[in-house]
Amino acid sequence: MGKITPRSEDYSQWYLDVLREADMFDYGPVGGTIIAKPYGWTLYENMKDALDKRFKDTGHVNAQFPLFIPEHFLRKEQSHVEGFSPELAVVTIGGGKELDEPIVVRPTSETIIGDAYSRWIKSYRDLPVLINLWNSVVRWEKRTKPFLRTMEFYWQEGHTAHATHEESWEEVMRMLNVYHAHGIEDCAMPTVRGRKSKNERFAGAISTTSLEAMMGDKKALQAATSHDLGQNFAKAFGIKYLDRDNTEKHCWTTSWGLSWRFLGGLVMMHGDDQGLRLPPKVAPIQAVIVPIFKTDVEKSVVMAVAERVFAQLKAADIKVKLDDREETPGFKFNDWEMRGVPVRVEIGPKDVEKNSVALARRDVPGKVGKIFVPQEGLAERVKTLMDEIHASLLGQADAFLKSNIHEVDSYAALKDAVQDGWALVPLTDDPAVDAKIKEDMQATNRNYPYDQTPGEWTCVVTGQKVTERALVSKAY
RNA sequence: CGGGGAAUGGCGCAGUUUGGUAGCGCGCACGGUUUGGGACCGUGAGGUCCCGGGUUCAAGUCCCGGUUCCCCGACCA
Numbered sequence: 001m002g003k004i005t006p007r008s009e010d011y012s013q014w015y016l017d018v019l020r021e022a023d024m025f026d027y028g029p030v031g032g033t034i035i036a037k038p039y040g041w042t043l044y045e046n047m048k049d050a051l052d053k054r055f056k057d058t059g060h061v062n063a064q065f066p067l068f069i070p071e072h073f074l075r076k077e078q079s080h081v082e083g084f085s086p087e088l089a090v091v092t093i094g095g096g097k098e099l100d101e102p103i104v105v106r107p108t109s110e111t112i113i114g115d116a117y118s119r120w121i122k123s124y125r126d127l128p129v130l131i132n133l134w135n136s137v138v139r140w141e142k143r144t145k146p147f148l149r150t151m152e153f154y155w156q157e158g159h160t161a162h163a164t165h166e167e168s169w170e171e172v173m174r175m176l177n178v179y180h181a182h183g184i185e186d187c188a189m190p191t192v193r194g195r196k197s198k199n200e201r202f203a204g205a206i207s208t209t210s211l212e213a214m215m216g217d218k219k220a221l222q223a224a225t226s227h228d229l230g231q232n233f234a235k236a237f238g239i240k241y242l243d244r245d246n247t248e249k250h251c252w253t254t255s256w257g258l259s260w261r262f263l264g265g266l267v268m269m270h271g272d273d274q275g276l277r278l279p280p281k282v283a284p285i286q287a288v289i290v291p292i293f294k295t296d297v298e299k300s301v302v303m304a305v306a307e308r309v310f311a312q313l314k315a316a317d318i319k320v321k322l323d324d325r326e327e328t329p330g331f332k333f334n335d336w337e338m339r340g341v342p343v344r345v346e347i348g349p350k351d352v353e354k355n356s357v358a359l360a361r362r363d364v365p366g367k368v369g370k371i372f373v374p375q376e377g378l379a380e381r382v383k384t385l386m387d388e389i390h391a392s393l394l395g396q397a398d399a400f401l402k403s404n405i406h407e408v409d410s411y412a413a414l415k416d417a418v419q420d421g422w423a424l425v426p427l428t429d430d431p432a433v434d435a436k437i438k439e440d441m442q443a444t445n446r447n448y449p450y451d452q453t454p455g456e457w458t459c460v461v462t463g464q465k466v467t468e469r470a471l472v473s474k475a476y
Numbered sequence: 477c478g479g480g481g482a483a484u485g486g487c488g489c490a491g492u493u494u495g496g497u498a499g500c501g502c503g504c505a506c507g508g509u510u511u512g513g514g515a516c517c518g519u520g521a522g523g524u525c526c527c528g529g530g531u532u533c534a535a536g537u538c539c540c541g542g543u544u545c546c547c548c549g550a551c552c553a
Binding site: 003010012013016020027031083086087108137139141142143148149153155157222223224225257258259260261262290292293294298326327328329330331332333334335346348349350351358438442 | 477487488510511512513514515544545546547548549550551552553
């Protein structure tokens with residue numbers, strides 16, 4: 001029988017148990033790779049579809065670029081190649097022959113995009129270029145964990161080019177906000193938007209912004225990033241346009257990405273000891289119908305009602321499943337709870353008699369919270385309930401996040417705070433400062449949150465005056 | 477790449493100390509009884525004991541080498 005290790009006992013094991021019991025993944029034959037099984041992939045697809053709609057709504061279009069990149073492309077931007085070299089997969093043999101120039105499997109597509117944009121963009125009339133890619137990339141990671149860090153991972157990467165820095169920066173923030181809204185409105189996941197420290201900046205960016213999410217063990221997860229690439233890649237690849245004034249200028253570019261790590265984050269933010277808890281908007285199955293009967297006679301009347309209810313919910317565009325497996329109701333209740341289905345509809349002989357059903361919601365612990373409602377108008381009732389569940393999951397996650405951020409103003413208090421939550425602390429933006437903290441307390445500078453009250457503080461490491469505070473915590 | 481665990485049927489494990497016909501629970505198939513919170517009985521299928529070499533009459537078990545996975549650290553979406 002499937003067993004899920006309690007979170008308090010071993011959080012990592014709990015995470016793996018939940019993924020396994022929910023049938024979301026399997027390990028791939030090559031170390032560090034995973035197979036996303038249908039339930040996991042459908043969840044990812046739903047998240048992807050919701051995000052893709054947001055991209056389209058903000059004027060972006062999708063395209064697809066090659067998996068293979070000539071090695072010399074990577075070398076064109078100095079800090080980019082330095083950042084990615086250690087984790088590249090490189091093809092040296094093709095068709096049985098040693099290649100003249102090795103081919104790199106993309107770790108990200110800034111370079112091949114830069115090359116294409118340099119040919120596509122000629123005039124200010126061509127700008128902005130707003131393209132997004134849904135693909136997978138490969139980074140040779142030493143230590144992997146399903147969805148959170150895999151050698152090959154699925155994601156989207158947006159790449160845009162603009163005429164001015166003002167415009168490109170606006171794009172960086174727009175997309176950071178799109179990710180933030182996706183988290184809250186689609187996934188019930190609150191996150192903290194902020195600016196990454198110099199030390200944590202993307203290889204080749206002049207500024208990196210991120211979304212940081214708090215997991216159930218209070219560790220941080222970088223849930224998405226949006227980069228201001230300045231003119232670094234434009235200069236490296238010659239992305240230039242002729243402006244109104246007939247002078248040639250370099251473009252300002254951005255890139256932004258969100259991977260299936262976000263799915264792992266969703267599991268760790270909402271899951272409980274019973275298993276997954278899925279936000280209704282992205283759940284592969286939003287409502288499951290469990291029929292209950294003893295005799296064949298009961299079975300036929302119960303199934304007739306169950307099928308009618310199924311049709312009613314389906315007609316209302318609810319992702320509904322009728323569980324007609326030959327298992328006991330108790331087994332099914334537990335099974336669907338592990339899989340995080342938000343709403344369960346139970347129909348038995350008593351319900352048939354009273355034209356009712358029993359409704360159970362996943363956002364509250366298992367055996368409580370069942371209510372009996374009429375079959376008539378059930379679809380509307382379920383929709384309302386799904387909205388409530390979304391709000392409830394968001395509320396729980398938000399309360400957890402807020403109650404575990406500790407404002408501190410001394411080094412000793414910082415050390416204390418990161419043992420059990422996040423610290424909001426005055427910190428000079430200096431790689432040496434980040435390094436010292438990491439060394440001393442195995443915690444990292446997550447970001448400088450944008451939503452913080454302005455003020456003036458004293459850095460707890462350097463003693464310098466600073467005008468913003470950093471989030472520091474242990475992280476995945 | 478460092479430190480620590482582990483690898484035996486789909487999953488979880490025992491067996492290794494002391495070498496001697498490969499076992500248990502769950503799951504799976506079939507039959508029957510069951511079904512409002514993880515049902516029960518019976519029958520049955522399913523195994524290169526991680527891989528390679530060695531010792532031995534005989535290796536899951538002992539020796540040597542390797543691989544993979546998990547956990548904890550350094551690097552990262």
